[in-house]
Amino acid sequence: MPHRAELSTGEALVGLLEDYGVDTIFGIPGVHNVEMYRALPRSRIRHVLVRHEQGAGFMADGYARATGKPGVCFTITGPGLTNILTPLGQAWSDSSNVLVISSALDIRDSAQGRGRLHEMIDQHGAAKAVTALNFRCYTPKDVRDAVAAAFAHFASGRPRPVYIEVPLDLLKEPAGDGWTARALPKRPSPNAEQIAAAITKLNAAKTPLIILGGGALEASTAALAIAEKLKAPIITTTAGKGAVPETHPLCLGQVMAREGFWTLAAQSDAILCAGSELSETDHWNDAMAIERNLIRIDLDPAVMARPHTAEIAILGDARESLELISRGIKDRKGPDKASFDMGEPDALRAMLTEVLGVIRKELPEDTVICSDMTQIAYAANEVFPVSVPRTWLHPVGFGTLGFGLPVGIGAKFGVGDRPVAVLIGDYGIQYTVNELGTAAEHKLPIVILMWNNNALGEIRDDMVRKGIQPNAVTLMNPDYQMLARAYGLNAEQPKDLKALAVAIRAALKAEGPTLIEMTPRMVHG
Incomplete structure (x- = not known):
């Protein structure tokens, strides 16, 4: 690298994030954000190359939910930002601290309609819809202040995502002084x-x-x-x-x-x-x-x-x-056990509960379980017992399909040696299936439990309940066993619940990720 008399704003930004305790950044380098990457090799920050910006956002969300620390992403102008808006919406609705730092067009070219690469009329405005704080920077001081505001929010406010955009020409400007972390506020004490x-x-x-x-x-x-x-x-x-x-x-x-x-x-x-x-x-x-x-x-x-x-x-x-x-609070006498009538489960819920019982028995209590929008996860929300905080990560508010896999990857980067499992459906996994490559590349021993009913099962059942003839709810799935192995994963398709237990135990000890394909035939034979 040629000698540089002074750090650029892009280089100083990386050092400032490190000062605020950031140890992992998820992202994809591009011609419009390479200046953010200039200083990364000299820093202690680990960068995780993802397969899609949506994956980066969800991984940062999983990291944040599992650790309680902010998850951080780098992205580029235009399509990079629009690709990450879905995870930002999920983080917004579910109160998760995610920081997205994006490049933007040069200050002199912003929204002028000159046909520049990745041009948007109002990139900042798009991000405002799903963030608690959002900044467009014009000077190095703006960048320092925006990062400080982001971490002050993360330390003291309701967890929600923050967006900072830095124009391309600003990333290359001399940084100047003052690039140190500032004192952070605490959450307000109650009255x-x-x-x-x-x-x-x-x-x-x-x-x-x-x-x-x-x-x-x-x-x-x-x-x-x-x-x-x-x-x-x-x-x-x-x-x-x-x-x-x-x-x-x-x-x-x-x-x-x-x-x-x-x-x-x-x-x-x-x-x-x-x-x-x-x-x-x-x-x-x-x-x-x-x-x-x-x-x-x-x-x-x-x-x-x-x-x-x-x-x-x-x-x-x-x-x-x-x-x-x-x-x-004063001690009082009374029953030390509560009861609640859950009602009689229907056939589907009873079957899913049986499968979930095996999963719960085999996964250690501190396993971080990242679930998706799928029938088995909806059942698990009610019947799957969780005993450790930050071990049940579900896309509650925005309800995004494909959430589980990248969130599980991000959680694994955050929690280290603790086990991580993903609970996802055969349709939902296809939203972010490319991130199997990220998991395999890093040899992450994630247990991916995929429920395959060869349908959009919940939508099909909802149509039936509403008197609509089921349509557009069946699909031709890939051969998931072959697909997993093509990515370098271990793959299992247990034939019964006993085999499921064996597969989970093996996956927990595997060197890399394992896809366990579960089907109703495991229960019904």
Whole structure:
């Protein structure tokens, strides 16, 4: 590399990210962002070359969800940015800290309609739709300030993605001074009077209920202390699975989609909800709302006002708030086990539950499981017990097909030696199947559990329920065993549940990724 008297802005950017603790970046170099890559070989940051920018965004999301640290991507102008918008939307809706840094056209050429490579009328505006903070930089100082704002947001606010775009000519400009990490704020502490009011209401309650969302994943000890003192049942959202062990006798798990949830909520005289929007994708009943006896804890003030009515609205970190509340809760007598009528499962749910039972038995408790939009994962949201925080990663809000595989890859880069598994369908995997190459290249021992029913099963069943003749829901699948081996993966197609268990045990010990193709024939023969 020729001698450079001063770092360029692109080079200084890499050093600044390193100062903020970034150890992994997912991305694809291109002619429009190579200046971001000039300093990477000299840094301690690991770069993961993905097969598509959508994969980069999902991997950063998986890294963020599994570790609690921000996931970072580099992308290019135009199609690079549009390709990564889907993962940004997923991170936005599911509260995940993802940072996307993109190049943009030269300042003098921006949106002038001159037919430049990758030109967009408003690239920044496109990213604004799915990010909490978004910046277009014009000077080196703008870049430093934008990165500082991003990490201040990640440290103190509701987790959500941030977008920074740096024009091509700016990336090459001399960086100047001041490229060091700045002090970061902490999350806001809750109001003492509101904490006292919550304690009073909970101690007086005869039928308290606790709901834990994804914002309460770090609050397990305090949440359990409150529940055990009050003898209160705990319900989690899908994002909150693992906030407390679902094997705990007071934990009912994710039952919000069941009709009995609203009865339980109506009968409760104090509902303590921490870190959840209580959105449609939590309970699938947008006609219902909790309108009394609700105590909400959240980092997002807007959550307090919609659509449910909070009697006590506590703005603050869930862990600190629950710890303060737990100190004031009095022990009471009562049953130390909660019950909930899940109803009789239909034939499909019963079969999927049987398969999931084998998977749960064979995967270690701390396995990070990255699921997709597929029938087996929908069943697992309710019946698959999770006991460790940040080990159930599901595309709840945006509901993106293809999420599971790249998210699993990103999670594996984040958690190191801990096991990672992917739960995905035969249709969904084809959205991001190219990332099998990324997993194989890095010899990641990921257990890929693919449910193959040769159909868009959930859509087909929904058509039947709505009186629509099923159409456009069957497909010609590839030979997944051959496809996996073409990418250099191990591949298994167990014939029964016993063989499934054996395949999972072998995959956990394999040197690289393993695709385990599961079918209904495993159960039915």
